Amino acid sequence: MNASARPLRARIRLDAVRHNYRYAKRLAPAARALAVIKANGYGHGAVALARALADEADGFAVTSVEEALELRESGIRKPILLLEGVFAPGEIHLADRTNLAMVIHSRAQLDWVVAARPERPLECWIKVDSGMHRIGLAPEDFAAAYGVLGRCPHVARLLAMTHFARADEPAHPYTEHQIQVFERALEGIQIRRSLANSAAILAFPQAHGDWTRPGLMLYGASPLAEVSSRTSALRPAMTLESALISVRDLRAGDPIGYGGRFVCDRPMRVGVAAIGYADGYPRHARDGTPVAVNGRRARIIGRVSMDMITLDLTDMEEARLGDPVELWGETIPAEEVARSSDTIVYQLFTGVSRRVPLLYQDAG
Numbered sequence: 001m002n003a004s005a006r007p008l009r010a011r012i013r014l015d016a017v018r019h020n021y022r023y024a025k026r027l028a029p030a031a032r033a034l035a036v037i038k039a040n041g042y043g044h045g046a047v048a049l050a051r052a053l054a055d056e057a058d059g060f061a062v063t064s065v066e067e068a069l070e071l072r073e074s075g076i077r078k079p080i081l082l083l084e085g086v087f088a089p090g091e092i093h094l095a096d097r098t099n100l101a102m103v104i105h106s107r108a109q110l111d112w113v114v115a116a117r118p119e120r121p122l123e124c125w126i127k128v129d130s131g132m133h134r135i136g137l138a139p140e141d142f143a144a145a146y147g148v149l150g151r152c153p154h155v156a157r158l159l160a161m162t163h164f165a166r167a168d169e170p171a172h173p174y175t176e177h178q179i180q181v182f183e184r185a186l187e188g189i190q191i192r193r194s195l196a197n198s199a200a201i202l203a204f205p206q207a208h209g210d211w212t213r214p215g216l217m218l219y220g221a222s223p224l225a226e227v228s229s230r231t232s233a234l235r236p237a238m239t240l241e242s243a244l245i246s247v248r249d250l251r252a253g254d255p256i257g258y259g260g261r262f263v264c265d266r267p268m269r270v271g272v273a274a275i276g277y278a279d280g281y282p283r284h285a286r287d288g289t290p291v292a293v294n295g296r297r298a299r300i301i302g303r304v305s306m307d308m309i310t311l312d313l314t315d316m317e318e319a320r321l322g323d324p325v326e327l328w329g330e331t332i333p334a335e336e337v338a339r340s341s342d343t344i345v346y347q348l349f350t351g352v353s354r355r356v357p358l359l360y361q362d363a364g
Helices: 014-027 038-042 046-053 065-073 089-097 107-115 139-151 174-185 198-203 334-340 345-350
Strands: 009-013 032-036 059-062 080-082 101-104 122-127 155-161 192-194 238-250 268-273 290-293 296-300 309-312 324-328 358-361
Touching (some): 009 014, 014 032, 014 046, 014 358, 032 046, 038 046, 046 059, 059 065, 065 080, 065 089, 089 101, 089 122, 101 107, 107 139, 122 139, 139 155, 139 174, 268 324, 290 309, 290 334, 324 334, 334 345
Parallel strands (some): 009 358, 032 059, 059 080, 101 122, 122 155, 155 192
Antiparallel strands (some): 009 238, 238 268, 290 324, 296 309
C-alpha cells in the first residue's frame, strides 16, 4: 500500500466478475442474462464493471435513469433495463433518447407509457406481483395490461417478470408458489419471461426462463445460507484491505475501545487497523468477527470505531506495524463477516464509503 496515504482500499477483480457472469450463464444456458449493476455495481463501481462485461453481457440492469445515463455517457451501448421503471412521465423522453428498457409495475406507469410520444419504439417489462407484495401488478391485472401495451403503437417489445421473496431458502415452498402464481397470470399468453435472481439461478432451474438477472452472485458472494458445489464456484470480486497502524501489549483486565466492551482476560497483543464504520465496516461487528493479518485469521475485539478497529494479535508474535489486514475477500468470506455483524452481504458491499479507494485488477 502507498505509505503516504491512509492504508485502506478495496481491490476489485474484474476477471472474477467476468467469471461469475459466465458461470451464471452456464447455469442457465438457454437464457440470456442481465448483469445487475445497480447501486454503483453493489459498491464495486458500475462503470468499470460494465466496461469489463461490455463484450459479453447480454445487457445490464439498474434502478434509475440517473444510473443508466452514467453508463451511456461512459460509452456502454448494450441494453439497459430500469428495474423500477420511471418515476415521473417526463423521464420517458430520457429513456427514449438513450434507448432504455423500463419495468412497468403500476397503473400510473402504464398510463404514462401509453400517453408518451417517443421517437423510437419502447421496450417494456411488465412486472407481476407473484407474492412479494412490494411492487408489481396484481396477477389478475396482467392480461389487461398486456393487452393495452400490446395495442400501443409505440411499444414494440414486451416481457413479463417477477421477483422472488424467499429464493434464498431453497427448501421453502414459497418460491414454487410464486412460480405457479406467475405462470397462471400469463396463461395463454406467449411472452418472454424473467423470474430468476441470483438465488433462483443457483437453486431453482425451473425458474430460469428467457432472461435471468444475476446480482449478488456477480460479485462472488452467495445469497444461499448453505455452501454447495454451485456456490463454491463463485469467485470473490472485492477484497477490502487495510493495514496495522498500531501494535501494543496490554495487561489482563485492560478494557479496549468505547464502552470497554472487551476486557483482556490475559496479557494480550493488540493491533489497530485503519478502517471503521465511516468507511462502511459494520459497526455492530461482534467480538470474534474474523479478519486476516498477513493471510492468517485473527479476530476483532472491542467496538468498531469511526476510523479504527482493534484486533487480537496475541498468537501472532510476528505481526508488525504496516502488515496487511483483510476485512473480507479472498481469505475471509464476506458472508462470514455479515453473519458476525447481524447484517447481509448486500449491505456490506453497498455500504463501502467513498473514503475507500477502488483499485481495479484484471487478469484477463
